[in-house]
Amino acid sequence: MEKRFYAIIVGIGPGIGSALAFQFAKFYPVVLISRHSSSYESIVTDIKAHGGHAMGITADASDPNSIDAAFGRIERDMHGANLALAAYNARGTFARKPFLEFKVEDLQANMAAEATIPLLLTSVQSSPRPPSLLVTGATASLRGSAFFSTVAAGKFAQRAVTQSLAREFGPQGVHVALAVIDGGIDVPWAKHIVINGGVEDGKLKPDAIASSLWHLHTQHRSSWTLELDLRPYVEKF
Amino acid sequence: MEKRFYAIIVGIGPGIGSALAFQFAKFYPVVLISRHSSSYESIVTDIKAHGGHAMGITADASDPNSIDAAFGRIERDMHGANLALAAYNARGTFARKPFLEFKVEDLQANMAAEATIPLLLTSVQSSPRPPSLLVTGATASLRGSAFFSTVAAGKFAQRAVTQSLAREFGPQGVHVALAVIDGGIDVPWAKHIVINGGVEDGKLKPDAIASSLWHLHTQHRSSWTLELDLRPYVEKF
Amino acid sequence: MEKRFYAIIVGIGPGIGSALAFQFAKFYPVVLISRHSSSYESIVTDIKAHGGHAMGITADASDPNSIDAAFGRIERDMHGANLALAAYNARGTFARKPFLEFKVEDLQANMAAEATIPLLLTSVQSSPRPPSLLVTGATASLRGSAFFSTVAAGKFAQRAVTQSLAREFGPQGVHVALAVIDGGIDVPWAKHIVINGGVEDGKLKPDAIASSLWHLHTQHRSSWTLELDLRPYVEKF
Amino acid sequence: MEKRFYAIIVGIGPGIGSALAFQFAKFYPVVLISRHSSSYESIVTDIKAHGGHAMGITADASDPNSIDAAFGRIERDMHGANLALAAYNARGTFARKPFLEFKVEDLQANMAAEATIPLLLTSVQSSPRPPSLLVTGATASLRGSAFFSTVAAGKFAQRAVTQSLAREFGPQGVHVALAVIDGGIDVPWAKHIVINGGVEDGKLKPDAIASSLWHLHTQHRSSWTLELDLRPYVEKF
Numbered sequence: 001m002e003k004r005f006y007a008i009i010v011g012i013g014p015g016i017g018s019a020l021a022f023q024f025a026k027f028y029p030v031v032l033i034s035r036h037s038s039s040y041e042s043i044v045t046d047i048k049a050h051g052g053h054a055m056g057i058t059a060d061a062s063d064p065n066s067i068d069a070a071f072g073r074i075e076r077d078m079h080g081a082n083l084a085l086a087a088y089n090a091r092g093t094f095a096r097k098p099f100l101e102f103k104v105e106d107l108q109a110n111m112a113a114e115a116t117i118p119l120l121l122t123s124v125q126s127s128p129r130p131p132s133l134l135v136t137g138a139t140a141s142l143r144g145s146a147f148f149s150t151v152a153a154g155k156f157a158q159r160a161v162t163q164s165l166a167r168e169f170g171p172q173g174v175h176v177a178l179a180v181i182d183g184g185i186d187v188p189w190a191k192h193i194v195i196n197g198g199v200e201d202g203k204l205k206p207d208a209i210a211s212s213l214w215h216l217h218t219q220h221r222s223s224w225t226l227e228l229d230l231r232p233y234v235e236k237f
Numbered sequence: 238m239e240k241r242f243y244a245i246i247v248g249i250g251p252g253i254g255s256a257l258a259f260q261f262a263k264f265y266p267v268v269l270i271s272r273h274s275s276s277y278e279s280i281v282t283d284i285k286a287h288g289g290h291a292m293g294i295t296a297d298a299s300d301p302n303s304i305d306a307a308f309g310r311i312e313r314d315m316h317g318a319n320l321a322l323a324a325y326n327a328r329g330t331f332a333r334k335p336f337l338e339f340k341v342e343d344l345q346a347n348m349a350a351e352a353t354i355p356l357l358l359t360s361v362q363s364s365p366r367p368p369s370l371l372v373t374g375a376t377a378s379l380r381g382s383a384f385f386s387t388v389a390a391g392k393f394a395q396r397a398v399t400q401s402l403a404r405e406f407g408p409q410g411v412h413v414a415l416a417v418i419d420g421g422i423d424v425p426w427a428k429h430i431v432i433n434g435g436v437e438d439g440k441l442k443p444d445a446i447a448s449s450l451w452h453l454h455t456q457h458r459s460s461w462t463l464e465l466d467l468r469p470y471v472e473k474f
Numbered sequence: 475m476e477k478r479f480y481a482i483i484v485g486i487g488p489g490i491g492s493a494l495a496f497q498f499a500k501f502y503p504v505v506l507i508s509r510h511s512s513s514y515e516s517i518v519t520d521i522k523a524h525g526g527h528a529m530g531i532t533a534d535a536s537d538p539n540s541i542d543a544a545f546g547r548i549e550r551d552m553h554g555a556n557l558a559l560a561a562y563n564a565r566g567t568f569a570r571k572p573f574l575e576f577k578v579e580d581l582q583a584n585m586a587a588e589a590t591i592p593l594l595l596t597s598v599q600s601s602p603r604p605p606s607l608l609v610t611g612a613t614a615s616l617r618g619s620a621f622f623s624t625v626a627a628g629k630f631a632q633r634a635v636t637q638s639l640a641r642e643f644g645p646q647g648v649h650v651a652l653a654v655i656d657g658g659i660d661v662p663w664a665k666h667i668v669i670n671g672g673v674e675d676g677k678l679k680p681d682a683i684a685s686s687l688w689h690l691h692t693q694h695r696s697s698w699t700l701e702l703d704l705r706p707y708v709e710k711f
Numbered sequence: 712m713e714k715r716f717y718a719i720i721v722g723i724g725p726g727i728g729s730a731l732a733f734q735f736a737k738f739y740p741v742v743l744i745s746r747h748s749s750s751y752e753s754i755v756t757d758i759k760a761h762g763g764h765a766m767g768i769t770a771d772a773s774d775p776n777s778i779d780a781a782f783g784r785i786e787r788d789m790h791g792a793n794l795a796l797a798a799y800n801a802r803g804t805f806a807r808k809p810f811l812e813f814k815v816e817d818l819q820a821n822m823a824a825e826a827t828i829p830l831l832l833t834s835v836q837s838s839p840r841p842p843s844l845l846v847t848g849a850t851a852s853l854r855g856s857a858f859f860s861t862v863a864a865g866k867f868a869q870r871a872v873t874q875s876l877a878r879e880f881g882p883q884g885v886h887v888a889l890a891v892i893d894g895g896i897d898v899p900w901a902k903h904i905v906i907n908g909g910v911e912d913g914k915l916k917p918d919a920i921a922s923s924l925w926h927l928h929t930q931h932r933s934s935w936t937l938e939l940d941l942r943p944y945v946e947k948f
Binding site for chain 1: 841878881882884886897912913914915916918919920922923926929930931932933934935936937938939940941942943944945948
């Protein structure tokens with residue numbers, strides 16, 4: 001555990017966010033940001049019980065004031081430590097959404113980036129691994145399907161921002177990458193949803209996703225990945 | 238001139254919008270929508286002088302009430318006629334933009350689509366050519382470059398919406414397509430900007446773009462294009 | 475009819491090749507190259523009957539000597555005329571193919587290009603439209619599907635060659651473009667094959683494809699398309 | 712070291728091939744296939760000196776008889792062991808190449824796949840990690856640049872084959888993936904070639920590439936990557 005560095009995860013749930021928290025907590029103290037404390041409380045408790053360091057912050061990523069307050073608190077509580085790793089994991093609901101939500105989601109993507117990039121830049125010289133901003137996308141990052149224009153608009157925009165940030169801040173030493181999650185995720189609340197015929201491992205295991213995101217963080221700066229596709233072995237694509 | 242059908246162009250300037258107006262006016266009465274009447278007045282006059290039919294409407298495409306009013310007026314003035322062709326041409330400024338403008342631009346894309354798709358659907362049986370919604374994109378539709386995250390986010394989102402609409406409304410007979418304008422445009426106000434070494438035809442001629450968009454409109458429904466790239470012969474890409 | 479310029483079509487059948495011949499013959503004398511004279515004889519007769527100019531050449535595009543002989547004959551017979559337009563239309567069979575055929579098909583693509591590019595370059599200054607090399611690809615140009623590795627390898631390779639030639643010879647004035655035919659083609663011998671539920675216009679009409687390829691040839695050099703996707707309005711993609 | 716499983720690397724040199732050998736040898740006995748014994752001899756010696764298991768086979772991957780003989784020997788020598796991992800690393804020379812070499816290179820890709828896929832399939836139930844066929848591509852896998860049509864044709868074809876094999880054999884449990892190496896590689900013989908201004912880590916370190924390929928092999932089958940891009944942090948793209 002390197003206490004001089006920490007990780008932030010924006011967007012916590014029982015799936016990817018939780019798996020990222022446990023994965024990152026093996027190496028760094030983790031800060032979990034979510035709208036509801038119920039999303040992170042048990043994770044924080046669990047990490048601490050295993051000797052790790054974790055704190056949760058309740059914030060609405062669509063509200064600039066809320067984000068400002070959250071990062072203000074992070075800078076106070078993490079005084080003397082540097083941000084080594086930030087993951088932005090806003091999955092949203094994958095149903096037809098009212099237009100307003102799209103704007104909010106996209107705003108989140110921008111604000112999370114705006115808030116973390118400066119912190120990551122200050123860690124370039126000292127961080128044990130290249131400071132990283134990792135974003136989780138979806139099938140809709142690459143394809144605008146019928147009836148999903150709003151979801152796809154948000155995910156396409158998120159991919160655009162990720163590419164732009166990678167090209168701007170990569171040469172300065174910050175690794176920005178997008179993981180395109182192309183399939184259903186194996187989360188407790190979706191056990192009843194049958195995907196790929198219900199075959200074993202037909203949904204992405206959150207721990208497997210977290211393992212690949214961690215690999216992105218460990219990549220040597222001479223050999224960085226920008227976009228990583230992830231899908232179950234049985235997925236049609 | 239088929240008066241039972243008309244065309245709408247959202248976004249008028251001295252470049253692509255103007256060229257589309259003159260191209261479409263050879264076949265249909267045209268409705269030109271812009272924020273400022275100065276953008277369309279001379280075009281309307283010119284088209285009328287050559288025996289065509291044109292009208293201009295001042296509207297702010299980022300304001301739902303303004304768009305509602307514009308389309309209300311169109312339905313009154315065009316009573317009895319059907320929409321055969323709509324072009325959405327919002328080029329915006331290609332400089333680093335404040336985040337707020339991105340939302341506005343994207344909102345425009347959605348509202349223009351929301352307003353025209355129902356009108357185009359009612360023309361499927363009668364229109365002399367497949368009713369079409371044509372959108373003009375840019376290099377940033379396909380690539381998030383450094384420092385252009387806001388532009389790219391808007392153009393990526395626009396491409397996502399275009400794809401989704403094409404997949405939803407194509408099978409119902411409405412041709413939705415994106416023209417990706419990959420280069421500088423030869424407009425009077427940009428004569429001083431040197432692109433591709435200042436070589437002849439090193440910028441896209443608006444008339445040439447209009448010709449290719451018109452081709453998209455004339456494509457038989459058995460053989461439609463979704464995305465059309467356009468660039469000067471000397472462009473590096 | 476501009477007799478000082480002519481067109482070549484490599485790959486003639488009852489579908490796209492035939493439609494290209496009739497389309498191009500409205501503007502240029504056409505040279506049709508095929509392995510079997512039976513593929514072009516009736517087309518040549520038909521074009522002549524309508525006042526056009528056409529000649530057929532039997533050649534095996536996979537045999538360098540055969541191609542050399544064919545182009546030798548073209549240069550003799552067309553003495554004084556310039557090549558304005560070449561279309562390379564090798565559809566092949568879209569079944570699992572033995573590996574050997576792949577090499578042959580790819581060889582064709584290269585040889586056709588090698589043979590026509592120099593002729594097209596000499597027409598840059600004089601041709602009424604930008605001299606063009608147009609290639610017809612397929613869904614497999616963009617996607618390697620299960621069981622179709624050989625077809626996809628050939629079509630991917632063809633796309634690579636097309637891109638490279640476009641980037642090399644475009645700035646010299648030759649328009650190289652790929653049309654990606656993404657769907658079943660409505661040819662007499664395939665009437666019994668049901669695609670898209672047998673709906674009207676659910677297969678690409680060869681005339682519609684020819685119309686779009688002709689548009690590519692007419693594009694002003696300030697605004698060229700590199701890759702044009704074409705598919706039926708009801709196609710799932 | 713799990714002796715019941717082994718790895719094969721086709722294409723050995725002082726760069727990626729060598730790094731893959733050392734990386735894989737930490738976990739499996741490795742079989743190194745190259746045209747010249749001088750390419751693998753010192754690597755085999757080095758791996759053995761560190762307690763690993765390695766053998767070299769001289770074979771010409773473009774000669775079916777040679778490949779048959781090589782795999783015949785592998786099956787004899789590895790009797791009782793199963794293939795867990797095969798890497799196909801044919802970088803070729805990135806200069807303008809005569810057409811004949813392209814065919815050879817592509818042939819290699821197919822034969823290597825044909826020879827290893829059946830062996831990998833038999834390991835699906837027993838292998839400690841999903842049996843994997845990993846292929847190294849290049850910038851030219853995604854882009855046909857001017858003057859590089861032959862290189863790009865080969866790399867595009869290789870990508871097509873990789874996609875097709877992934878879609879065919881992925882659902883059967885074999886992980887097929889392509890690593891797109893987008894930059895110069897830091898090999899001893901290329902020290903004098905200045906890339907990215909000669910900045911530190913401006914070329915891909917072979918060990919870093921090997922680390923990411925190993926990660927692909929360790930991915931859980933619920934979350935597999937098909938295509939992994941790798942480039943230096945300072946690379947323009």
